[in-house]
Amino acid sequence: MRAVPSSPDTLLEGHRPGRVPRAVRSEQLLGVADRLFAERSFHGASMDELARRAGVSKPVIYDHFGSKEQLFATCVRRTGEALAEQVRTAVRKESEPRARLRAGSIAYFRFLAEQMQAWAVLFDAQEGGDARFAAEAARIRHRQSELMIDLMAESAGTEAGHEGRAMLEAMTLAIAGAYESLSLWWREHPEVPPEQLADWILDLLWPGLEGLMTQLAASR
Amino acid sequence: MRAVPSSPDTLLEGHRPGRVPRAVRSEQLLGVADRLFAERSFHGASMDELARRAGVSKPVIYDHFGSKEQLFATCVRRTGEALAEQVRTAVRKESEPRARLRAGSIAYFRFLAEQMQAWAVLFDAQEGGDARFAAEAARIRHRQSELMIDLMAESAGTEAGHEGRAMLEAMTLAIAGAYESLSLWWREHPEVPPEQLADWILDLLWPGLEGLMTQLAASR
Amino acid sequence: MRAVPSSPDTLLEGHRPGRVPRAVRSEQLLGVADRLFAERSFHGASMDELARRAGVSKPVIYDHFGSKEQLFATCVRRTGEALAEQVRTAVRKESEPRARLRAGSIAYFRFLAEQMQAWAVLFDAQEGGDARFAAEAARIRHRQSELMIDLMAESAGTEAGHEGRAMLEAMTLAIAGAYESLSLWWREHPEVPPEQLADWILDLLWPGLEGLMTQLAASR
Amino acid sequence: MRAVPSSPDTLLEGHRPGRVPRAVRSEQLLGVADRLFAERSFHGASMDELARRAGVSKPVIYDHFGSKEQLFATCVRRTGEALAEQVRTAVRKESEPRARLRAGSIAYFRFLAEQMQAWAVLFDAQEGGDARFAAEAARIRHRQSELMIDLMAESAGTEAGHEGRAMLEAMTLAIAGAYESLSLWWREHPEVPPEQLADWILDLLWPGLEGLMTQLAASR
DNA sequence: GATGAATGAGTCTTCATTCAT
DNA sequence: TATGAATGAAGACTCATTCAT
Numbered sequence: 001m002r003a004v005p006s007s008p009d010t011l012l013e014g015h016r017p018g019r020v021p022r023a024v025r026s027e028q029l030l031g032v033a034d035r036l037f038a039e040r041s042f043h044g045a046s047m048d049e050l051a052r053r054a055g056v057s058k059p060v061i062y063d064h065f066g067s068k069e070q071l072f073a074t075c076v077r078r079t080g081e082a083l084a085e086q087v088r089t090a091v092r093k094e095s096e097p098r099a100r101l102r103a104g105s106i107a108y109f110r111f112l113a114e115q116m117q118a119w120a121v122l123f124d125a126q127e128g129g130d131a132r133f134a135a136e137a138a139r140i141r142h143r144q145s146e147l148m149i150d151l152m153a154e155s156a157g158t159e160a161g162h163e164g165r166a167m168l169e170a171m172t173l174a175i176a177g178a179y180e181s182l183s184l185w186w187r188e189h190p191e192v193p194p195e196q197l198a199d200w201i202l203d204l205l206w207p208g209l210e211g212l213m214t215q216l217a218a219s220r
Numbered sequence: 221m222r223a224v225p226s227s228p229d230t231l232l233e234g235h236r237p238g239r240v241p242r243a244v245r246s247e248q249l250l251g252v253a254d255r256l257f258a259e260r261s262f263h264g265a266s267m268d269e270l271a272r273r274a275g276v277s278k279p280v281i282y283d284h285f286g287s288k289e290q291l292f293a294t295c296v297r298r299t300g301e302a303l304a305e306q307v308r309t310a311v312r313k314e315s316e317p318r319a320r321l322r323a324g325s326i327a328y329f330r331f332l333a334e335q336m337q338a339w340a341v342l343f344d345a346q347e348g349g350d351a352r353f354a355a356e357a358a359r360i361r362h363r364q365s366e367l368m369i370d371l372m373a374e375s376a377g378t379e380a381g382h383e384g385r386a387m388l389e390a391m392t393l394a395i396a397g398a399y400e401s402l403s404l405w406w407r408e409h410p411e412v413p414p415e416q417l418a419d420w421i422l423d424l425l426w427p428g429l430e431g432l433m434t435q436l437a438a439s440r
Numbered sequence: 441m442r443a444v445p446s447s448p449d450t451l452l453e454g455h456r457p458g459r460v461p462r463a464v465r466s467e468q469l470l471g472v473a474d475r476l477f478a479e480r481s482f483h484g485a486s487m488d489e490l491a492r493r494a495g496v497s498k499p500v501i502y503d504h505f506g507s508k509e510q511l512f513a514t515c516v517r518r519t520g521e522a523l524a525e526q527v528r529t530a531v532r533k534e535s536e537p538r539a540r541l542r543a544g545s546i547a548y549f550r551f552l553a554e555q556m557q558a559w560a561v562l563f564d565a566q567e568g569g570d571a572r573f574a575a576e577a578a579r580i581r582h583r584q585s586e587l588m589i590d591l592m593a594e595s596a597g598t599e600a601g602h603e604g605r606a607m608l609e610a611m612t613l614a615i616a617g618a619y620e621s622l623s624l625w626w627r628e629h630p631e632v633p634p635e636q637l638a639d640w641i642l643d644l645l646w647p648g649l650e651g652l653m654t655q656l657a658a659s660r
Numbered sequence: 661m662r663a664v665p666s667s668p669d670t671l672l673e674g675h676r677p678g679r680v681p682r683a684v685r686s687e688q689l690l691g692v693a694d695r696l697f698a699e700r701s702f703h704g705a706s707m708d709e710l711a712r713r714a715g716v717s718k719p720v721i722y723d724h725f726g727s728k729e730q731l732f733a734t735c736v737r738r739t740g741e742a743l744a745e746q747v748r749t750a751v752r753k754e755s756e757p758r759a760r761l762r763a764g765s766i767a768y769f770r771f772l773a774e775q776m777q778a779w780a781v782l783f784d785a786q787e788g789g790d791a792r793f794a795a796e797a798a799r800i801r802h803r804q805s806e807l808m809i810d811l812m813a814e815s816a817g818t819e820a821g822h823e824g825r826a827m828l829e830a831m832t833l834a835i836a837g838a839y840e841s842l843s844l845w846w847r848e849h850p851e852v853p854p855e856q857l858a859d860w861i862l863d864l865l866w867p868g869l870e871g872l873m874t875q876l877a878a879s880r
Numbered sequence: 881g882a883t884g885a886a887t888g889a890g891t892c893t894t895c896a897t898t899c900a901t
Numbered sequence: 902t903a904t905g906a907a908t909g910a911a912g913a914c915t916c917a918t919t920c921a922t
Contacts, residue, residue, distance in 0.1 A: 022881090046915080046916065047916075047917060047918080048915090048917090056883090057882060057883045057884075058883090058917085058918080059881095059884095059920095060881080062917090062918070062919080063881080063882085067917080067918085166409065166412065167420050169405065170402055170405050170406075170409075170417070170420060171421075173402060173404070174399070174401050174405075174421060175398065175424075177397035177398045177400055177401025177402065178394040178397045178398040179394070179397070180397055180401070181393045181394050181396055181397025181398075181400075182390055182397065184393070184397075185389065185390050185393045185394075186390075189390075192386070192390075200387050200390060201394060203428055203432060203435075204391055204394060204395075204425065204428040204432065205425075205428055206428065207428045207430075207431055208424040208425055208426065208428050209424065210427075212423060212424060239900065239901080239905085239906060239907080240906080240907095241905090241906090245906085266890080266891070266892085267892065267893085268892090276907075276908090277907065277908045278892090278893080279894080279908065279909090280908080282893065282894080283906085283907085287892080288891095288892065459884085459885060459886080459921065459922080460886095461884090462884075462885080465885085483703040486913085487912080487913060488911085488912075488913090496887090497886065498887090498888095498915095499887065499888090499914090499915075502914065502915080503885085503886085508912095508913065508914090606849065606852070607860050609845065610842055610845050610846075610857070613841045613842060614839070614841050614842040614845075614860075614864060615838065615864075616841055617838045617842065617844075618834040618835065618837045618838040619834070619837070620837055620841070621833045621834050621836055621838075622834040622837065624837075625834075626830075629826065629830075632830075637830070640827050640830060640831060640834075641834060643868055643871060643872060644834060644835075644865065644869065644872065645865075645868055647867030647868045647870075647871055648864040648865055648866065648867045648868050649864070651863060652863060652864065655863075706894080706895065706896085707896060708895080708896090716904090717904045717905075718897080718904090719897090719898075719899095719904065719905095720902090722896090722897070722898080723903085727896080728895095728896065728897090882922100883921100883922080884920105884921095884922085885920085885922100886919085886921100887916105887917105887918085887919085887920100888917105888918095889915105889916090889917100890914105890916085891914080891915070892912105892913095892914090892915105893911105893913090894910105894911085894912075895910090896908105896909100896910100898906100898907085898908080899906085899907080899908095900904100900905095900906090900907100901903100901905085901906100
């Protein structure tokens with residue numbers, strides 16, 4: 001029994017349904033999709049609901065993104081980029097390695113707090129049903145931690161020797177995993193401030209990280 | 221043009237399709253289900269395919285497990301318990317905290333290597349579409365790392381003061397996340413031996429862990 | 441070997457399968473559903489067959505009615521209303537109580553004769569498998585006989601005193617039951633004209649009804 | 661997930677599951693089936709549940725009754741016969757027509773009160789999904805009212821002339837319908853005593869019935 | 881550029897019924 | 902004789918996707 005369109009989210013975006021420049025419509029759809037995927041996860045979200053919420057007909061969506069999967073991939077990428085940008089900016093404001101990592105961590109958690117929904121999209125990409133997004137998501141997550149390390153190491157001038165390459169990659173992911181799990185925990189303990197989280201995880205990771213960096217520097 | 225049953229996995233289990241004692245069939249079905257969920261993830265796996273692979277009709281499966289969800293939950297639980305057991309055993313063979321953690325880590329990675337498929341089930345439980353397994357899975361993952369810490373700390377006699385409780389819980393999950401992400405990376409670099417992985421992650425985590433434990437002991 | 445759609449009932453409705461305005465399709469589906477439920481009863485009717493007969497795919501039906509139950513309820517309600525309307529109209533044309541009842545009875549039987557299929561839907565609602573339609577159906581049947589009595593009594597100015605309330609309700613249903621059973625018998629003796637049926641049942645019920653009405657009027 | 665047999669109703673019947681004379685088992689199964697069909701109606705009742713409740717395996721049931729439908733038909737017939745017997749006995753105790761009908765009515769309602777479950781079986785037979793029981797049920801219901809009339813008329817010496825045959829049959833069913841509908845109403849107003857019900861319906865039907873009988877007698 | 885209408889394939893689940901032991 | 906194990910067929914329902922307007 002077809003649901004009545006009711007007030008679509010579109011209105012909030014400041015555009016009447018109907019004639020809308022393509023780029024704007026695209027952006028608006030991505031926003032709605034972000035929220036929907038965050039709420040329902042890839043499989044739970046239906047194109048029908050997306051269309052309803054966006055206040056457009058389904059063909060519009062297909063015209064813009066081709067398929068549910070491509071739409072999802074786009075959401076994931078966009079969110080990943082926004083997160084990366086926020087972290088990068090924060091890290092650049094510091095110069096000491098530890099301070100850089102701390103700043104990056106705080107920026108990271110702040111992003112999550114501000115954009116809960118986008119964040120969920122990012123992590124749930126781990127699923128995706130067909131492991132097709134695993135690729136994209138993994139790349140993003142990878143980049144995420146790599147970013148932190150790179151930025152952190154920027155001043156240290158450390159560059160991975162060939163042998164340490166694999167290890168660095170692996171550790172990079174391990175760290176990303178630690179952040180993500182911590183984020184999931186945070187979801188249920190939102191009273192803890194981002195700075196607290198950052199201090200905790202720095203206490204856990206920094207000593208080891210410092211050691212690894214020294215070791216890499218030596219092996220160079 | 222109905223598909224021919226083709227070689228069901230049953231044969232691998234050493235049982236002709238047909239009459240089989242209930243317990244045996246149960247076990248066999250769980251095995252096939254483990255593999256299937258590992259390949260396709262919860263949503264991607266269909267009961268039809270499961271039945272086809274197991275060489276039985278669907279009602280058999282429903283008679284044994286009641287529903288897809290219950291079947292999945294059973295797989296997750298079973299795998300979690302097996303993993304925990306393997307780790308526990310390994311840890312108990314050592315007495316020095318660091319050695320214990322190392323032994324546990326190796327056992328952990330060995331379990332994954334031996335039972336790739338089961339392992340995927342465990343991690344993918346993070347999804348589950350309806351966050352219904354998230355509970356179970358989270359509990360298992362939590363227990364996993366808690367287990368390591370507990371066992372590790374056994375001799376140290378450390379017991380969390382009230383204030384450190386939240387931090388410990390959070391760190392525990394962060395650590396689990398690190399292990400899991402590392403495992404995912406390992407999936408694509410199977411040439412790295414478990415001991416190597418263990419050493420890497422110990423180098424990363426141990427210094428911080430040692431510090432945390434000292435700190436907790438002091439605050440007691 | 442997929443079955444050819446064969447002549448769907450659609451043709452009878454004057455619409456090619458394919459694109460049809462929503463309201464028209466709705467109406468057409470209700471018609472087909474009426475017939476199907478009449479033939480097979482709620483449980484015996486399958487949405488698959490309904491779709492096949494209507495010459496549409498199942499999702500179309502679900503889009504229109506939401507579920508089998510809602511579709512059935514709609515059929516029942518519609519039929520009930522149509523019947524009530526027909527009876528009401530007929531009764532209003534007479535002024536003498538007995539003549540009113542007779543006119544109503546004839547209208548009632550004529551409705552059945554004209555819309556056999558709809559009629560079956562109405563009576564089978566008594567079942568419904570889960571007693572979920574029992575409510576709706578009971579209400580309709582109740583209303584049916586109440587209607588006759590009310591209309592009949594309109595001029596008589598009789599109004600139930602508090603004490604006679606239960607009795608009136610019970611008798612009302614008993615009368616409805618008599619009509620329904622008589623209708624079922626009629627199904628197998630279609631040669632009997634509606635007027636004949638009306639005379640028979642009036643001979644059976646009128647004397648008693650007259651007595652009851654007098655009695656109620658006196659007790660007021 | 662197969663339910664545990666748990667205490668089957670069998671025990672109440674005073675026979676251990678296992679070795680039981682065929683006739684006894686049959687009787688016991690019918691008892692359980694009566695209750696089950698009464699609770700769930702034909703379609704809602706499953707052979708699995710029946711077997712579980714009876715504490716036997718399904719093949720036993722199939723061995724005894726051949727199919728679900730035959731089992732149901734048997735239940736319906738048995739119940740109908742018991743009801744007829746009870747009414748017949750009561751009627752025979754009176755000699756005046758009106759008194760006979762009244763006694764029969766009371767016996768009828770008493771039967772329902774005492775054997776609610778059996779009664780439901782009887783009326784729900786109106787459904788049956790495939791109208792296959794409609795036949796059997798109709799016959800029984802028919803016989804029911806016929807019985808009352810016959811018994812009532814016994815002393816009156818009235819015998820239907822050929823012309824009045826159809827009318828009598830039709831009226832007979834109409835009366836049965838009235839009783840049944842009244843019974844359904846009673847289900848929700850169990851505080852009303854059977855005698856009250858009998859008086860009500862006699863007030864409604866008797867005057868007309870008397871007239872019909874006179875008319876028939878005259879036309880002879 | 882946008883939509884209302886429609887679909888085919890596939891989902892999980894249940895049931896009456898019957899072998900093989 | 903009685904049963905545990907199994908099955909084929911069907912049921913309601915949903916979804917991503919695409920014509921025809």
